[in-house]
Every structure is written in C-alpha cells, then in structure tokens.
Amino acid sequence: MPSSSFTTTASDVFETGKYKAALRRVEASATQPPSSSSCAPADPPPKPLLIAFPAEDAGEFPVLVFLHGYLLYNSFYSQLIRHVSSHGFVVVAPQLYTVAGPDTTDEINSAAATTNWLPRGLADLLPPQVRPNLAKLAVAGHSRGGKAAFALALGKSTTPLALPFSALLGIDPVDGMDKGKQTPPPVLTYVPRSFDLDMPVMVVGSGLGEIRKNPLFPACAPRGVNHADFFAECRPPVCYFVAEKYGHLDMLDDETEGLRGKATYCLCKNGRAREPMRRFVGGVVVAFLRAHLEGDDVGLMGLRDDGHKVAPVELQKVEFLL
Template identity: 45%
Template structure:
C-alpha cells in the first residue's frame, strides 16, 4: 500500500515544482506569538456606524460628509479622509468601517461631484481646509451625545488626488487659514499630477529629498500596479515613491505589490465606479480586493496606534516582517523607513524618471 502511494506523491511534487507554484512559507514556532499580536489586520472590537451629514443641516458642514464612527460610547481619535479623482466618499465605506472598528472616527467629505466640471486643485484644497476648520464646532453636533471626537489626535489622510490634497493641506498651501492642528498624515497611493512636468497646482514635489516642511509622522501606502497600463493612474514621477523621498523623518513607505490604484475601493460601487476602476490597472477579474483593503486599514491602525497612543509594537512588527502579517503582499526589498533622528543629508534621493503622460 505504501509503495503504491510513492509514485503519485512524486508525480504531484514534480507538477508543483514545474508550475513554479509558491507554497505558503511555514511560520516557525517562535513566530506564532508574534503573529497573534498583529491583530490590526483583523476587524476590531467596535461596531462601526455610518451616517451622512449634508447641507443644509443643523450642523452646517461646508461640504457633504460621510462619518464612520464606533457605535459604543467613548472618545475616539479622528481621521479626516479625502477621496480620489472622480470618486464618491461612499466608495471607501469598507476600508473606513474596518479602521473605525478599531476605535476611530473617520470624517470623509465629498469635495466635489463625480460629474464634470471638477474644481481646480486650489479650490478643492480650500474646500478641504474649510471642512477641517468645521471640525472643532461641527463634529460635536454631528455625533451622538455619548460619542466624542478627540481632536488632539487628528489625522489627515487621502487617496490618489485626495492624498495630494492631504499633503498640500499639511504643507499649509490652502488659501484658507487652518484653525486645527494635525498630528499624523497618511497617503494612500497619492498622486500629484499627470507627470513630473505636469503637476497639480499648487505644486508640492520638487525632486529634493526631505523637502516637505512637515513635522508630523507620515505613512505612505503605494501600489505595485498603479504605474502600469496605457494610462497609469499613479504615474512614475508624481506618485508614492516621490512623496516618500520628499518626506522628512519619521516616515514609512509600504507598497502592495499585486494591487492597483483603485483596489482600495468597495466592490459594489455601481456603473460609474466600475468605469473609474476600469481606467486603472488593478488586481484582475476574480481576485479578491479584500486583502488590499485590510492591509491599508491595518497599516492605518498600526501607524496611528504607534504615534497617537505610543503602542509601537505592531507597527514595528509590520516594518520588520511585513509579509508575516499583512493580508496583501508588501514589497520587502525593503520597506523603507525614515526613523526619527535620521539626518536628511544622509538620505539618497529616490526620485523616478519623469513619465510622459
């Protein structure tokens, strides 16, 4: 009986080797305790609730808002999240609910409608500044009595062009004076224009290491497929690599190798969402985007837990062993990290060649 099993097993092994099938890497016994600590990639203990706040209302936000917050009573850090080009804020519901389940309030303004004409980048930036200034008085009105937003721990974030808006806002480039202070900044595949020579105005990338006058911690999450296809949605020269190059420490850079620019969006986003997604190279038909959303959400949570609450363990674990933790594959070669105390003069520029859009 044992002899009859040998030949099929040998054949099976030969097929696996010939097909270059990548088998899961075994986790050593010593790694199991570490893996159990990386809970940021699992749904949190809080129950997220979504609500729309639109003008006119008693709270009078400058722009329509999607607010995602825990159902449970408490005081929670706040994230101001900006949507990408031609996107609706509701298309990010899954990833925002995942983040909120870990004890965060996310405020996602709709800075303009999906249809043309879109506002200029400066107008969009000024609208974002007005929403930020609304938070101290307006957010209290928009939340239940037993839920408080902790604006001492206020993060700024955005995807695609919304990532550019977040960085430009942190750089103080809005024509509207900011009345709030941000404590952290996160860019999800941020894009600053069509090419290095055709940047959005106000221009923020200057092809100079550590040029950003931003003193708060920064995390940047890029995509491996964002700069591919006939019309890249995150072209080289104005995408995540350049943003990281121009950040000052502390700043971390992650790249999801097998996902594209729009893979952070929800699955069910209607016909207009399908059109927006189809314009960008993505993970392909039949491939789940859930690992991408959980990876983005988990990095948000680990980063903010580290810099808001001093809980650095999970964030450091991800930096040191990214693919033992994240559901999506992160580029391990390596994940660059400009840690506090690093001298900018000792950092080499990592700018990419300009891309002709």
C-alpha cells in the same frame, strides 16, 4: 482611560476591530432643504460628509479626516473607513466635489474649511457617548486626495487651518500626469527630504499603479508623480509600504455603483480582488494612527519587522526612516 485604548498587534490590525462601526451621511450647508427639520445639524458642514464612528461604546476617540481620490465618491471608501473606525477612530470623509478640472486649489481649501468646522459641528453628529478628540487629529487622502492631504499639511490652502494635524497619511498619492505635468498647485519639488512637515508621515503605494490598464488610458499612478516620489521628499519619521500585486483603486469597496463606480474597474490596472488590498490599507492606517495618536507602536513596529509575514498582500517594499 479612553475606551479606544488597547494594545494593537502586527496582525490584528488587518481584522475588524472590537468596536461596531456605523456610518452617517450629512448634507452640506448649501444643500440643506429650505425648511429646517429637527434632524438637521444646527451647524451643517461646508461639504457633504460620510462619517464612520464607534456606535455603541462610550469614550473619547481620535479623528481622521479622509480625502477621496479624483472624481470618486466618498461612499466608495465605506468599507475602508468602517474598518479603521472599528479599531476606535472617528473618520470624517468629505465629498470635496463631484466634477473638477486639473486645479486642486478648491478641494484643498474645501478640506481646510471642513477641518475648521470640526470643533463646531462634529460632536453634534455623533452619539452622545462618542466624543471626538480633536487634539488627536490626522489627515489622509487617496490618489489626488493624497496630494490634497499633503498640500493641506504643508500649508498650501488659502483658508488658514484652525486645527493642527498630528499625523499625515498618503494612500497611493498622485501629483499629476507626469514629472513636469503636475496639477496645480504642485506639491512635489523633487528635492529629497524637502517636505517641511512637523508630523509623522506614512506613504502607501500600489505596485500596479504605474502600469497602464490598456494603451488608451494613462497609468493611474504614473512614475515621477506617485508614492515613490512622495516618500523621497518626506523627512523622518516616515514609514513606507508598497503592495506588490495590487492596483491604484484596489482599496475601494467591493461594489462601487453607478457609472463612476463601474469606471473604477476599467481605468486602472487591478489586482485579483479588492478585499486583501483594502484590508491591508485599513490595517496599516490603524497601526500608524495607534502609534502616533495613541502612543501604542506595537502594531506598527511589528509591521516593520514582520510585515512580509502577516500582511494580507505581498509587500514589494517596507521602509522606515525614524
């Protein structure tokens, strides 16, 4: 059996898992230095990567591709992806861009290219005893990255996917500024249960995301283009969680450095602290991946039945369509 196989409960997903998770940064092919070195990957990825993986245990582990939010750095999710990895997953977080306009086409195609690179290069970047299982592959994204994840799963990339995804996760996904002001290419159709997705889906929302921080800035997850609208278009099987008193960026690291890092505290309505929301998001991601990649649904069904009791945040909504 793979070393990641063990039973998950409804509460232990919110705690650090049994694996010691490590992080590795990898430069993209276009950013490699002119002179090659022994530590440079033989087949560098199309985009810079932050990879979280179980560092010390031997085994075969499922893989999650995680797409960052608008104008955010993948490093801002270090604590979140390490939490997920500590439960027996390899998490690959590409830096899709550093500057971008409203059109998401390039980042969707970059996410597709990164996914297609995984069979060629991922194993070489991991310890020899850590084997990525690309037959168990999921995609997740936060904010605009959530939109990109849905777009990728819906086949909207012009770069054809060489690998199929087995599960899709939207972490407070956002499809623009407002209904009728979606960023191209639009994902939401406003037709209930219209997403033609041959995979299970989880949508996680923030209760404060649709509230403005102040009158000078729009809400970070506006009504009409946020998690509620994505959930409304998902067909079963889909599960839906909304954390009531937490904001759109509250799953980021406690410390996000630089100008962009400081801006994450200023632009969106926030909860009292990031740690509870980050632990909640990490936990539901683990439970969902366990259920749909590993066949262990004990944790996910436990959250359906007792999520209000065991979650580290107050839940505004828990809904499952099976």
